[in-house]
Amino acid sequence: MNEITFYGGVGEIGGNKILLKSPETKVFLDFGKSFGKEKFFYKEPYLSPRNEDQLLNLGLLPKIEGIYKDDLEPNVDGVIVSHPHLDHWGYTCYLDNRIPIYCGEDTKTVIVNYEQSSSAGPSKDYYLAHLTKNIDKEYKDFRTFTSGSRKTIGDIHIEPVNVNHSVPGAYGFIIRIGSKTLVYTGDFRVQGLESKKSEEFLEKASKTDVDLLITEATNIVGGQISSEIEVEGKMERLISKTTGLVVVSFSLRDIERLKSVYQAAIKNDRKIAVSSKQAYLLRSLRDEPKIDIFDINDEDVLVFGKEKSRISEWERRLIDEVEVLNGKEINPIQEDVVLVASYYDMNELMDVEPVSDSIFILSQSEPFDEEGEIQYEKLLNWCEHYGLPQYQIHVSGHVLPHELKKAIKTIDPDRVIPIHNERPDLFKRYMSDLDIDIELPMLNQTVKF
Numbered sequence: 278m279n280e281i282t283f284y285g286g287v288g289e290i291g292g293n294k295i296l297l298k299s300p301e302t303k304v305f306l307d308f309g310k311s312f313g314k315e316k317f318f319y320k321e322p323y324l325s326p327r328n329e330d331q332l333l334n335l336g337l338l339p340k341i342e343g344i345y346k347d348d349l350e351p352n353v354d355g356v357i358v359s360h361p362h363l364d365h366w367g368y369t370c371y372l373d374n375r376i377p378i379y380c381g382e383d384t385k386t387v388i389v390n391y392e393q394s395s396s397a398g399p400s401k402d403y404y405l406a407h408l409t410k411n412i413d414k415e416y417k418d419f420r421t422f423t424s425g426s427r428k429t430i431g432d433i434h435i436e437p438v439n440v441n442h443s444v445p446g447a448y449g450f451i452i453r454i455g456s457k458t459l460v461y462t463g464d465f466r467v468q469g470l471e472s473k474k475s476e477e478f479l480e481k482a483s484k485t486d487v488d489l490l491i492t493e494a495t496n497i498v499g500g501q502i503s504s505e506i507e508v509e510g511k512m513e514r515l516i517s518k519t520t521g522l523v524v525v526s527f528s529l530r531d532i533e534r535l536k537s538v539y540q541a542a543i544k545n546d547r548k549i550a551v552s553s554k555q556a557y558l559l560r561s562l563r564d565e566p567k568i569d570i571f572d573i574n575d576e577d578v579l580v581f582g583k584e585k586s587r588i589s590e591w592e593r594r595l596i597d598e599v600e601v602l603n604g605k606e607i608n609p610i611q612e613d614v615v616l617v618a619s620y621y622d623m624n625e626l627m628d629v630e631p632v633s634d635s636i637f638i639l640s641q642s643e644p645f646d647e648e649g650e651i652q653y654e655k656l657l658n659w660c661e662h663y664g665l666p667q668y669q670i671h672v673s674g675h676v677l678p679h680e681l682k683k684a685i686k687t688i689d690p691d692r693v694i695p696i697h698n699e700r701p702d703l704f705k706r707y708m709s710d711l712d713i714d715i716e717l718p719m720l721n722q723t724v725k726f
């Protein structure tokens with residue numbers, strides 16, 4: 278008999294931490310940060326958790342012996358990270374560094390890039406990787422895979438398959454233990470540019486006799502019918518009707534959105550000005566042959582950076598390769614630019630001085646985003662200050678309810694458990710016409726299969 282215990286992702290969006298226990302092996306499926314639950318107690322940057330003991334005390338980390346840094350011997354064989362969103366890997370920083378992290382090669386690239394240009398943990402004791410002038414180090418034991426390859430951990434056999442989501446390096450998993458098969462979707466969608474990947478995953482899963490499906494169900498509360506192609510088209514049309522500066526805000530690591538904005542810009546004979554962190558990510562993704570994205574040296578790409586007194590090593594490496602423009606340098610060319618900037622860049626816009634007939638496009642979900650909460654009210658105040666009307670053009674990174682129902686029908690498991698959603702009961706009622714056992718997960722409780 279195998280066991281699954283849910284330590285996160287239950288009744289919440291993200292924070293997935295699912296312990297899978299077979300007769301011989303124990304692995305976590307994701308070990309993500311619980312944004313919602315952290316916000317219940319903390320307010321960054323004024324008050325944030327300092328160590329695992331505080332999160333354990335608050336019940337945000339699972340109380341399991343042998344997984345944290347002070348424990349003598351790790352008693353978990355690994356963490357399988359589905360994709361590089363913090364709500365799926367953000368708490369791995371608290372785990373013993375001897376516990377291997379299994380993830381896609383591209384997933385690792387995005388995580389290491391994140392750690393080099395910021396860091397997930399509360400202090401240097403919690404770095405997954407680190408970059409300074411003298412240090413370029415990975416502290417975790419990353420064991421990477423590619424789509425369709427197989428990984429064996431003890432008696433658990435894992436087949437990772439690329440899926441389409443709002444970040445590169447997203448995988449779903451077909452997991453075989455003895456005669457049993459478990460499918461874990463991670464986060465996925467079928468309305469993106471590369472949604473064929475998700476369809477291939479569903480197709481592969483459908484060819485197996487699936488005992489248990491653990492699926493994301495983020496959008497069970499509603500979603501907009503749209504697609505990444507439509508997003509690009511809407512942006513292109515809106516930009517064509519604008520004579521001033523166009524500012525677009527979206528999730529930094531959403532490479533498909535970046536592509537859409539780039540296309541919409543060049544079709545309007547504008548250049549795209551990406552943020553320096555985004556430029557650094559593009560630089561890292563060059564080594565990922567499967568990720569098709571433009572280069573920072575592309576003639577239609579500019580890099581926009583903050584004025585800083587101290588330059589980090591990742592910024593130094595970027596500056597060595599490309600010119601980073603400040604607000605004053607964007608000012609004279611603003612009518613020919615689509616500027617990627619978020620709420621956190623609003624100070625810098627002062628030097629850009631947006632001319633009249635400039636606009637702001639919010640291209641992310643509001644107010645919640647997997648990379649954190651955006652400050653919607655404050656953002657509106659800034660937009661008013663600069664005279665920027667705000668448009669929302671967005672498509673979710675998650676599958677819509679009717680598409681999810683179709684996906685479950687395709688996989689045709691014996692049992693399904695929805696996670697990564699706030700209304701599991703709604704899921705159960707909506708899916709009740711499927712001839713499938715629907716079980717709702719309970720926090721810290723174990724199901725057998």
Ligand SMILES: [Zn+2]
Binds near residue numbers: 360362442464647
């Ligand atoms: Zn995600």
